[in-house]
Amino acid sequence: MKSSSVARVLVLFIIAVCQFTIVLAQDLVIPAEEFAQRRAAVLEQMSDSSVAIFHAALLKTRSNDVEYEYRQANNLYYLTGITDHNVALVLVKGGVEIDSVRSNEVLFIPKSNPRMASVLGKTISMERVKRELGFEVVKGYSDFGKLVAKFLTGRKELLYSFPVEFLYDSVSHQRYFIAQKAKKSLGEKFDGLKVKSPNKILAGLRRIKSPAELRLLQKAIDITGEAHLAAMRAAKPELHEYQLEAIIEYVFKFGGAEYPAFPSIVGSGPNSTILHHWKNRRQLAKGDLVVVDIGAEFQGYSADVTRTIPANGKFTREQKEIYEIVLRAQKEAIAAVKPGVPFRDVHKVAKKIIRQAGYAKYFNHGTSHYLGLDTHDVGDRGPLQPGMVITVEPGIYIPQGAEIDQAYWNIGVRIEDDVLVTEDGHRLLSGKAPREIADIEKIMNEESKLFSILD
Structure with a gap:
């Protein structure tokens, strides 16, 4: 490569990374005293x-x-x-x-x-x-x-x-019996x-987060928000799902995240209706919706934020209709988050909105889970308490062949935010990633500097 070409790439790289406002802080490490208090x-x-x-x-x-x-x-x-x-x-x-x-x-x-x-x-x-x-x-x-x-x-x-591998790997049944036998043997020996x-x-x-933990969670969520912005700017027809995934995970690494908290979900067109689509090989087409469900992991703590975007930067009438129903359900569910509210009630609020709109059969999962060291973190179904962090993520997924006007086929919409329960209500942690239709379309109309490097 010629020196002038090298210089051009370096300049474009600097321009690209300057789109991200991530700064690695040095005061995010949890102090030793806090670990001692936990023990x-x-x-x-x-x-x-x-x-x-x-x-x-x-x-x-x-x-x-x-x-x-x-x-x-x-x-x-x-x-x-x-x-x-x-x-x-x-x-x-x-x-x-x-x-x-x-x-x-x-x-x-x-x-x-x-x-x-x-x-x-x-x-x-x-x-x-x-x-x-x-x-x-x-x-x-x-x-x-x-x-x-x-x-x-x-x-x-x-x-x-027993190690989590005993529960979730391919020989989990064998290891379960080994674990049970070990318990019995220990009881006999001791x-x-x-x-x-x-x-x-x-x-x-673990379900109540300390101020130090919340700083780490917020950092993971902010990195994830930057990745959503980068994906919105980059998305266009003929791009592949894996290319959006690559851009997202580049931002994760650039921001200091150790890993994705879970396999990044980039589901376009018919894949938008698959809850945990993971292959990410399809090419985006004009008219597709793209569900982008991603989370960075920073110093052990996981973000989980989902946005749904139109591949060509503009929602169709039918897409807008479904999107606005999901957004309304999410906003009302988030508004219900406060101390003393049973965990399940957040889902009930979202489910009611979607049912009243006539799409209950296309909403086939829970609305919330806890967030922390695990993406699906520990917690129970009891009342919400200050310091808990939960997701709020209603969705509507209409597959091809559904008993509905074909104009709605292959429309999958999920909107997910991370929410902290506070003493007097709640605080939205993931507002960096836009969710209003006008804001999404505006961001998608901006130039992506990343493609200057790839071209």
Whole structure:
């Protein structure tokens, strides 16, 4: 490539990235004191003579000796902030003595390995963990198996969650029976020890977000909003779904997000009527609606924002009709969000609007879920409380062949926003991405600088 061409590409790249207003802040990390408070809160709710063990997520093989990018188990991350694998946290009600030090929390991390450091990078040191995370007892992960009996002997209850892979991978049924057998064996070996899940305790803590968590969530949501704006500017007939996906995930990475919180959904035309369309291979055509359901993950916290846009930048009459029904349902459902309102009532409000409009049969999912470390985060169906973050995402999906005027076929509309429950009501967190028809059409009429790079 000629030097003049290189210079042109660099200039265009700078112009393109300047469309995004993302700035990485340095004060978004959750302080060590907050992790310590969370561990203390778990210990407080544990029964007498109990022990809790939280284990890191397992490495997952993608192909041969290539692994998927690693992501920490949420409960361990919530309690420690550590993202490495081969880590375990043990919480002991009443404490346990290790190396002449009595503590109610013991952390196991990989021991330093100079040879592997040159391949995979340095691991966090025990001294640094003690100093920065406030643990009194830190042991090498290889010592974990040797000390399990010490933790469990004489205890009445073990709080332990088997790795999520036991529940969701292709051999989950086999692993379920292994888990049940392990529970029985532990009870026999340790004099009637009962094995229970700690998830109820952790869910009660995780569903209420701290100010530090809300800053991380807001950052993830803001990055996602920028990605929606980039997708709106770039969308046009003959572009492929995967090309919009690429633009979206470029903005995620440029904004500092570690990963997409879930596989990005870019469903055009008939794919707009598929709730979790994921292949993203179709070419956009004039007259298509495009459902863009995306979320960035920033420092472990997930956004989830959906917008529906016309491929050619202008809604048709029929598309406008359906879109306005969904938007009205969403606005009224968001207005219902406040402390004390049962979680399910938000859905009832949206469902009522869509049913009155005559499209209830084309709305086949719930309106809300909790948001946090998981995209579908922990929470129950009880009353909403300040500090909770939920999504509000009604939709109408009319497939080809539906018993309705053909002009409405292949119209899928979903509008999703992230909403914080506040002391006096709610706050919309995802307003960066426009949802009014006029605003969407205006943004889509703007030039996308990204195509200057691609041309």
